[in-house]
Amino acid sequence: MGNSRRDFIKISTLGTAGTIVGSKYLLAQGQQSILENPKGPWMMPKDLERTPTYCEVCFWKCAGWTYKNANGQIQKIIGNDDDPNSNGRFCPRGTGGVGMYFDEDRLKHPLIRIKNADGTQSFKKASWDEAFDYIQLKLEKVIEEHGPECIALFTHGSGGTYFGNLLKALGSQNITAPSYAQCRGPREVGFIATFGDGLSSPEPTDIRDTKCMVLIGSHIGENMHNGHVQEMSDAIDKGATIITVDPRFSTAAGKSKYWLPIKPSTDLALLMAWIHVLIYEERYDKKYVEQYTFGFEQLKAHVKHMTPEWAYGITTIKPQVIRETAREMSYASPATIIHPGRHVTWYGDDTQRLRAVAILNALLGSWGRRGGFYIPDKAKVPGVPHPPYPKPARTWRDAMGGKYELADLALANGVCDATVPSATTDCGIKAWIVNGTNLIETLPNRPNTLEAINALDLMVVVDTMPMEITGYADVILPECTYLERYDSLRVTQHREPTISLRMPAMTPKYDSKPAWWMAKNLADRLGKGDYFPFDSIEEELDYQLKKVGSSLEEMQRIGVKKMDRPYDDLYYKDGEEIEFNTNTGKIELYSTSLEEYGFDPMPKYTAHPEPPAGYYRLIYGRAPMHTFSRTANNPNLTDLMDENTVWVNPKVAKEWDLKNGQEVYLQNQDNVVSTFPIKVRVTERIRWDSVYMVHGFGHSKKQLTRAYGRGASDTELITNIMMDPIMGGTGMRGNFITFRFNKA
Amino acid sequence: MRYAMAVDTKKCVGCSDCVVACQTENDVPIGYCRDWIVEVTDGTYPQLELEHRSERCNHCENSPCVRCCPTGASHYSDGGIVMVTKNKCIGCGACIASCPYDARYTHPKGYVDKCTFCIHRVQKGQQPACVAVCPTKCMYFGDLDDPNSDVSKVIKKRKYKTLIPEAGTKPQLYFLI
Ligand code: SF4
Ligand code: SF4
Ligand code: SF4
Numbered sequence: 001m002g003n004s005r006r007d008f009i010k011i012s013t014l015g016t017a018g019t020i021v022g023s024k025y026l027l028a029q030g031q032q033s034i035l036e037n038p039k040g041p042w043m044m045p046k047d048l049e050r051t052p053t054y055c056e057v058c059f060w061k062c063a064g065w066t067y068k069n070a071n072g073q074i075q076k077i078i079g080n081d082d083d084p085n086s087n088g089r090f091c092p093r094g095t096g097g098v099g100m101y102f103d104e105d106r107l108k109h110p111l112i113r114i115k116n117a118d119g120t121q122s123f124k125k126a127s128w129d130e131a132f133d134y135i136q137l138k139l140e141k142v143i144e145e146h147g148p149e150c151i152a153l154f155t156h157g158s159g160g161t162y163f164g165n166l167l168k169a170l171g172s173q174n175i176t177a178p179s180y181a182q183c184r185g186p187r188e189v190g191f192i193a194t195f196g197d198g199l200s201s202p203e204p205t206d207i208r209d210t211k212c213m214v215l216i217g218s219h220i221g222e223n224m225h226n227g228h229v230q231e232m233s234d235a236i237d238k239g240a241t242i243i244t245v246d247p248r249f250s251t252a253a254g255k256s257k258y259w260l261p262i263k264p265s266t267d268l269a270l271l272m273a274w275i276h277v278l279i280y281e282e283r284y285d286k287k288y289v290e291q292y293t294f295g296f297e298q299l300k301a302h303v304k305h306m307t308p309e310w311a312y313g314i315t316t317i318k319p320q321v322i323r324e325t326a327r328e329m330s331y332a333s334p335a336t337i338i339h340p341g342r343h344v345t346w347y348g349d350d351t352q353r354l355r356a357v358a359i360l361n362a363l364l365g366s367w368g369r370r371g372g373f374y375i376p377d378k379a380k381v382p383g384v385p386h387p388p389y390p391k392p393a394r395t396w397r398d399a400m401g402g403k404y405e406l407a408d409l410a411l412a413n414g415v416c417d418a419t420v421p422s423a424t425t426d427c428g429i430k431a432w433i434v435n436g437t438n439l440i441e442t443l444p445n446r447p448n449t450l451e452a453i454n455a456l457d458l459m460v461v462v463d464t465m466p467m468e469i470t471g472y473a474d475v476i477l478p479e480c481t482y483l484e485r486y487d488s489l490r491v492t493q494h495r496e497p498t499i500s501l502r503m504p505a506m507t508p509k510y511d512s513k514p515a516w517w518m519a520k521n522l523a524d525r526l527g528k529g530d531y532f533p534f535d536s537i538e539e540e541l542d543y544q545l546k547k548v549g550s551s552l553e554e555m556q557r558i559g560v561k562k563m564d565r566p567y568d569d570l571y572y573k574d575g576e577e578i579e580f581n582t583n584t585g586k587i588e589l590y591s592t593s594l595e596e597y598g599f600d601p602m603p604k605y606t607a608h609p610e611p612p613a614g615y616y617r618l619i620y621g622r623a624p625m626h627t628f629s630r631t632a633n634n635p636n637l638t639d640l641m642d643e644n645t646v647w648v649n650p651k652v653a654k655e656w657d658l659k660n661g662q663e664v665y666l667q668n669q670d671n672v673v674s675t676f677p678i679k680v681r682v683t684e685r686i687r688w689d690s691v692y693m694v695h696g697f698g699h700s701k702k703q704l705t706r707a708y709g710r711g712a713s714d715t716e717l718i719t720n721i722m723m724d725p726i727m728g729g730t731g732m733r734g735n736f737i738t739f740r741f742n743k744a
Numbered sequence: 745m746r747y748a749m750a751v752d753t754k755k756c757v758g759c760s761d762c763v764v765a766c767q768t769e770n771d772v773p774i775g776y777c778r779d780w781i782v783e784v785t786d787g788t789y790p791q792l793e794l795e796h797r798s799e800r801c802n803h804c805e806n807s808p809c810v811r812c813c814p815t816g817a818s819h820y821s822d823g824g825i826v827m828v829t830k831n832k833c834i835g836c837g838a839c840i841a842s843c844p845y846d847a848r849y850t851h852p853k854g855y856v857d858k859c860t861f862c863i864h865r866v867q868k869g870q871q872p873a874c875v876a877v878c879p880t881k882c883m884y885f886g887d888l889d890d891p892n893s894d895v896s897k898v899i900k901k902r903k904y905k906t907l908i909p910e911a912g913t914k915p916q917l918y919f920l921i
Pocket of ligand 2: 751755756757758759760761762763781796797798877878879880881882883
């Protein structure tokens with residue numbers, strides 16, 4: 001189809017007689033037959049009353065059990081007591097994960113985009129053979145004409161392991177997830193610059209034993225990062241002091257001893273003032289700072305003028321409150337956590353803000369200490385043997401002209417930008433495989449995303465649900481849900497290393513298939529079968545498990561296996577010699593690596609634009625019963641919350657004459673108007689200069705029957721992106737909205 | 745024996761896990777629930793207070809629903825748990841009207857349904873499903889006649905309130921404040 005316009009297709013409009021778009025490249029269909037699991041459903045014990053899984057509703061990956069009822073239907077999912085991520089308790093989304101399986105709006109068959117006689121485009125139901133034929137030929141053409149590095153993978157799900165293997169086997173490193181540059185990337189870079197190590201997931205915050213925890217805009221309890229919610233509750237029970245900084249009276253703020261209702265976008269000034277107080281009141285951990293850190297004197301001079309009085313004028317937080325809270329942190333230290341948060345791409349200076357967070361933790365001596373940050377461990381599970389990966393001729397980084405070199409992972413927006421044809425950034429990416437991420441809702445600046453998609457020769461979307469992104473695909477591959485498949489072992493870091501197994505509780509519904517199987521079939525067709533050396537995923541898992549002294553059979557019965565932590569090194573020992581992974585081998589209060597790349601070695605507060613009159617800063621966040629936009633159609637979870645609302649302070653409501661429950665459209669500073677209206681929630685819980693909405697609603701795809709048109713999408717209103725010059729994060733909190741009473 | 749439950753409003757985050765866990769445990773159809781969340785905000789910005797409560801049947805000691813049930817379907821079971829015998833229930837709805845807590849609903853199959861304190865689990869020595877799932881561990885269940893039960897201990901230690909005590913129903917759901 002060359003560069004012809006790609007129409008957004010509603011999945012229900014199934015064409016029948018049309019020609020497959022780009023069919024001139026297609027050989028006779030079914031040129032290669034589909035691999036079936038040669039041994040049939042291998043080692044699926046019949047006597048299990050429950051089958052192990054780990055949850056796929058969010059990235060926390062809690063391990064649990066799927067139970068069936070007497071009719072052999074899935075009844076419930078319950079946490080596994082041996083799992084450190086969940087401690088036997090799933091969050092509402094995980095408990096409601098059953099709804100993913102039962103959702104009748106699921107993708108049911110492979111679909112291929114066709115051109116009808118009247119010039120319109122629609123999707124045609126296809127066999128897996130047809131779908132693979134189509135993808136194979138298109139990929140072969142891209143590889144031949146442009147090179148294998150012109151294929152990119154966007155993934156946010158377990159299938160990424162297998163499609164990632166396929167991409168690397170073909171010779172592309174353009175593998176990315178929006179969880180980095182749209183979410184936690186600045187935090188990783190800020191912490192790496194300071195401690196030489198990032199945080200990864202689950203973050204090794206020792207909340208269980210903390211005496212004081214500071215949350216900066218992080219709304220634990222509304223974000224259900226399960227282990228953290230649980231441990232925060234334990235800490236509250238034990239009398240820990242919680243300090244929450246948020247322009248919104250979040251649930252966490254409601255549980256806190258101190259709530260600092262900060263003026264949005266000024267957090268960095270508050271952090272610097274806290275650093276000032278700790279240093280000038282000599283409340284930092286002197287021994288720790290002396291032994292482990294580099295650049296204390298420079299930092300001291302740098303923050304000299306950043307007094308609480310200075311910060312008051314910026315943040316509206318009273319100097320005495322700034323001092324008092326800094327003292328609380330110091331009394332509790334080292335059992336104090338300045339929580340790094342997770343979604344931190346706010347204002348474009350996010351790496352520097354997270355640097356300030358890291359510096360505070362360093363001054364309090366909480367890194368590597370009980371009640372601060374523990375040192376996580378991870379089981380070492382050997383990978384699957386395969387030939388070496390070819391070295392790609394170029395990657396998305398080449399399109400960036402030397403920018404964002406400190407990014408330790410690929411930028412989803414970078415790959416997207418590298419796809420948009422342009423004189424400066426075009427990297428000639430021609431094909432996207434998109435697995436389990438609804439890029440339309442996850443990448444900010446939607447017009448840019450659509451432009452990139454329009455420039456593609458092929459887009460394959462692998463998903464369980466007809467998310468918006470599927471409407472732009474050339475081929476849609478229906479993935480079965482996590483309750484119907486095996487996946488790679490979960491090997492995540494924690495206090496003690498564990499591995500856990502996901503196995504199917506049910507056979508896949510409809511004509512859906514697991515990602516492993518799709519990637520292997522494509523690899524075989526593209527001559528890369530060596531990279532998938534096993535005939536079935538069961539054999540692959542059994543091979544890996546036997547290498548670590550377990551087996552598939554054992555894991556099917558226990559679900560989670562605790563592995564040895566060979567050394568007693570959860571915390572640093574008193575006075576222990578430590579070499580940090582930084583240039584100086586010390587914790588860098590003064591960052592030599594940032595300096596090397598031409599950035600400020602120590603964080604500086606800069607003012608960010610403020611909403612013009614009649615506009616309000618758009619703040620978005622999470623609700624405990626939903627994960628981004630991916631759960632918005634889940635029948636069990638929509639039952640708990642089926643739309644978002646826009647939170648408006650009563651003063652603002654009065655000014656605009658807004659009533660609770662009234663529907664309004666939102667319009668941003670770039671005159672983008674929300675596709676759907678959203679209900680107003682008049683509440684004291686939000687500042688008068690901001691509005692708040694939960695992310696992930698306002699779906700525009702009719703096939704999502706429960707989600708369509710419910711609430712509004714924050715993503716479509718996020719068109720102003722404040723780029724982080726250090727690592728390319730997309731700051732999204734510089735958007736301002738106003739109210740409209742009708743759409744036109 | 746006197747079964748009771750305490751919910752710590754200082755820890756509950758209003759996540760609704762208890763609601764969905766109850767639905768999947770007890771085959772409560774989507775669109776209905778045996779337990780639910782109440783969120784109360786007090787004050788004006790920035791002097792605010794927030795309370796989350798996971799509410800359900802209070803298993804009252806003096807239950808208007810049991811009293812008014814014409815067929816005896818609503819009754820007290822072990823430890824004072826208020827139960828409805830499905831096949832005796834004619835779905836008249838008298839109990840629904842009498843409950844000051846709005847804890848009952850008519851199941852699409854025609855009978856009245858409500859929280860059972862998960863008696864089927866309790867009899868096996870397990871915790872109720874909502875208590876077992878709660879990520880904040882903010883709920884305590886047990887026998888008030890046993891001074892060593894979780895619920896007795898926490899009620900002794902903490903301040904609490906009950907809902908609509910003036911209705912005289914002697915509710916057995918305690919909210920720690
Ligand atoms: S936190 Fe909740 S949604 Fe995420 S993995 Fe755990 S149970 Fe699943
Ligand atoms: S599960 Fe626990 S924290 Fe969540 S709403 Fe219910 S009682 Fe509250
Ligand atoms: S005790 Fe059982 S029936 Fe009652 S609300 Fe909890 S889960 Fe539902």
